[in-house]
Amino acid sequence: MESMAVAGHSIHTCFHIKAKNPRVNLEKQVFGVPVLHHGVSCIGKKLKGKVGAGVQAVQVGLEESERVRNLKSLERTLELDAVSERELREKGFLGLRKTKLVCTIGPACSSLEDLEKLVLGGMNVARLNMCHNTREWHRDVIRKIKKLNEEKGFSVSVMIDTEGSQIHVVDHGAPSSLKVQEDSIWLFTNEKFDGSVPFTVQANYEGFSEGIKVGDELVIDGGMARFEVIEKLGSDLRCKCTDPGLFLPRAKFSFWRDGKLVERNYELPTLSTKDWSDIEFGISEGVNFIAMSFVNDAESVRQLKNYLSTKSAASVRVLAKIESLESLQKLEEIIEASDGIMVARVDLGVEIPLEQIPTVQEEITKVCRQLNKPVIVASQFLESMIEYPTPTRAEVADISEAVRQYADALMLAGESAIGLFGQKALSVLQMTSSRLESWSREENRQGSLLPRQLGVSLPDRIAEQICNSAVELANNLAVDAIFVYTKHGHMASLLSRNRPNPPIFAFTNDESTRMSLNLQWGVIPLLVDLSDDMESNISSTIHLIKSKGLVKEGDSVLVVSDVTPSRATPMAFQSIQVINMSQFRQIRNRKAPFLDCHSSHLAVRCGDFFTKITDRLSGKKKLEKELKSSENGAGQFLFWVLDVLTGFTP
Ligand SMILES: Nc1ncnc2c1ncn2[C@@H]1O[C@H](COP(=O)(O)OP(=O)(O)O)[C@@H](O)[C@H]1O
Ligand SMILES: C=C(OP(=O)(O)O)C(=O)O
Missing domain, CATH: 3.20.20.60 (Phosphoenolpyruvate-binding domains)
Incomplete structure (x- = not known):
């Protein structure tokens, strides 16, 4: 275990994991999982009143004046697009x-x-x-x-x-759509000429008829009309309409033989x-x-x-x-x-x-x-x-x-x-x-593709598992939103991949990340001026959302932060926290994290717990027993998290 910060109901841990499975390169990775010892009993129900009242752990090494500066600059620059803001006000x-x-x-x-x-x-x-x-x-x-x-x-x-x-029609003998009559005879050619010639179809590629035989079927736009090739004249094809229909401008065509597409390697x-x-x-x-x-x-x-x-x-x-x-x-x-x-x-x-x-x-x-x-x-x-x-x-x-x-x-x-x-x-x-x-x-029908069925398939398995678990936590705790702080959008997309019930607010300081996240299911991208101090980022963004009047009594948020190493946080640090936004107050006057006995006990458990998970669950039985017999809420909580995480059998 490397370090730990605890305040109020939120507990942050940070520890090394040594994996025995060589496919998982955990040696150099460090992450923290702040956990709650309240809330175990409210799975699936709304969290009202049971969640830690705020993020109180403060970055070691950051002076107070710098923290306040960070908060102020963030407040100036948070951009939530006007349409999402309106929708949020109307629908929550x-x-x-x-x-x-x-x-x-x-x-x-x-x-x-x-x-x-x-x-x-x-x-x-x-x-x-x-x-x-x-x-x-x-x-x-x-x-x-x-x-x-x-x-x-x-x-x-x-x-x-x-x-x-792609092979398509340049001209089909008329300036707009055209009806094709049954048994009518058409010439398909690669010859280029100006204007339209009745019953003559110009193709855009001279090799369009290579490999095609008499008797093959020519299909327009996947079935708008069908023809049979009745004669090959050089590279031109004479065809008879077998299934009448419509010829649209720029129609595409394909050839079929014995019910299968004739596959050709066009150059x-x-x-x-x-x-x-x-x-x-x-x-x-x-x-x-x-x-x-x-x-x-x-x-x-x-x-x-x-x-x-x-x-x-x-x-x-x-x-x-x-x-x-x-x-x-x-x-x-x-x-x-x-x-x-x-x-x-x-x-x-x-x-x-x-x-x-x-x-x-x-x-x-x-x-x-x-x-x-x-x-x-x-x-x-x-x-x-x-x-x-x-x-x-x-x-x-x-x-x-x-x-x-x-x-x-x-x-x-x-x-x-x-x-x-x-x-x-x-x-x-x-x-x-x-x-x-x-x-x-x-109707709680979100489970048609459960995270378990997604499998463990991505190169960054730690981020993948953290996001899988975060979404399961978010759904079970029925939080109102997920917040994620992300540079390239990776964590946001991993959360989105699990299709959570709550929306994902992805805070990024990269404009191109913001714009690319517009395509991602359930993600509301926001542009912010992120600082090195993750706690102040979290604090400021919640404060800002609150100050815009977008938070209702009891609204809670699950926060996933993905901090790349920096001066303030020399190690990569990924954490999950649950915060009651309506009770949230910005903390400006605390300088350093503090520990208590109960928390250090929990952190040891965490280290043990994750080592065993990454060891392909070999220790699951023993750990389950230990955690089950634990008399405090933290042990119980970890037992539950173990259950969630170990569903992802490698
Ligand atoms: N920029 C455009 N100018 C004129 N017509 C357009 C333009 N973009 C799309 N269209 C029309 O809308 C239709 C649908 O567009 P598109 O999705 O690009 O499909 P497709 O090109 O396969 O028909 C096109 O067939 C075309 O008639
Ligand atoms: C979107 C499509 O492609 P395009 O509009 O380029 O033909 C399509 O074929 O459905």
């Missing part, structure tokens, strides 16, 4: 929406007024697809969003999608020359996310991330769009290489049968959570609302299903970009996701 902590919303910006919503309405309607991320419209148009939209952020106190992130390389790069120049544009306009279209392997994601690093733009997060069979086959490596995933359901439906989309979506969402990467489920949630003012019941059910699967974010495409009822569509998305979230909470 537990009423905050957890599922994030992404809107595609297009001609129907690109004015300043319309963008503001989308932000007020809950848009967390504005998405611009670089395959449409001009660069000037995109620049104008990005600047409008930044202007709104600055002037109205919003915090909306910007995402651009690269166009990517098309994931990022074209145009994409690279769009990426340059995105960097220069300070976008927060780049969503890469048609990613087929992890290498292309790494290539973009390396490029961003060389351009000092590593803070731009790279999302991989899963929209091909190949990307599904290499799903895990792509997820691991990227900063997040978009399930691009429209294009995915071109390459896999439509009936497989729901289960594939669920699988991708689950793997993303396991690997701790945010996932956006995209497109066609409210397709009918492009034209109609109300959604179909099936569309509402589709939204609910994605929320039930715990996707981090849901995305509108044509509904907001070109739809007649974009704002209404966003409000349907917002209301449906909020409704399902509160239903899950009320």
